[in-house]
Amino acid sequence: MGIWGSKVDIKDEVNKNKRAVSKAIREVDREIQKLEQEEAKLMRELRIAVEKGYTESAKIFSRDILKLRKQMERLSLARSQLMGAELRLTSVKSQLQVNSAISDLNSIMGRVNDSTEISRIQGILKNFARESDKMDVKGEIINDSIDVAMGNESQPEEEEALVNKIYMEVCESVRQGKEKELAKANAKGPNINNLLSYSSSNKDNPGDEGSGISIEERIKKLGEDR
Structure with a gap:
């Protein structure tokens, strides 16, 4: 028997959720790699602009590089927190622990909202929420936190x-x-x-x-x- 007399096997559900988080981590890794490649390309363009004395173009490239670096910082932080949630899911023993592990994901999206591919990651975590409904964990907890995720912008x-x-x-x-x-x-x-x-x-x-x-x-x- 599962939780509260249900037929749901908590181990199976935890494994499903763990796979969902692992998939999200892989998506974040791929996005970080893409951003790193884009940064390297922009750095080459910036050097060329500086060598030729194109100051305005160089400043534009510099601004784009800064934006990419901020996105990578958010994604790196998201990755570390997703990994933490993944580890906790492996040791889930009760419904309370499941709720706690999932609630830890709420703040993650607030740090990755500027990612160019964030919609894919959002979709993965929403699927994660729907799977969690089988354990009476409401997906709205995660969905709402994704929708309101607006990171602090620099002055x-x-x-x-x-x-x-x-x-x-x-x-x-x-x-x-x-x-x-x-x-x-x-x-x-x-x-x-x-x-x-x-x-x-x-x-x-x-x-x-x-x-x-x-x-x-x-x-x-x-x-x-x-």
């Missing part, structure tokens, strides 16, 4: 500061990369083709012959120009 000033931080970090990274390239080029010495071209241009321009610039100075100047 405009705080968000702008975070956008600028991402932008400046990439600017600094690009600057350091250019410095390393320049140092590597200078270490190799001036390009012989540039030197020959420079000498040829001086022959064609007699006015430069009396300038008093030595070949050593010309080589040094070519190195600086690189």
Whole structure:
């Protein structure tokens, strides 16, 4: 006999609910992976924009990256809480414990409402709620919490500061990369083709012959120009 004289086997129901939560965790993992790939793509676009001096475009990319990072933070927190609920479901011994484990899911969706694929996760948890009805656990507990899940948004000033931080970090990274390239080029010495071209241009321009610039100075100047 199941709970309160019913024919429902609580172990079977707990296993069903555990599978539903495990499925939700896999969905969250896939969503996080997609967001990470999108962030990497945006970072490449941001570097290109910074290198070309497209400030406005760079700021837009920075803002998009910030949005993705916030979504990943919410999803990561949701994942950890779903895993906690999954562990608790494995040790359910009574109806009260089932109710407690399910109620822990209520606050999770408040941290993932901005996810681009959240509707799929919401559907999974709603199915989870319907399955729980067999144990007299009302799905409205979860459904209502999903519908009202609205995470706290950053203040405009705080968000702008975070956008600028991402932008400046990439600017600094690009600057350091250019410095390393320049140092590597200078270490190799001036390009012989540039030197020959420079000498040829001086022959064609007699006015430069009396300038008093030595070949050593010309080589040094070519190195600086690189």
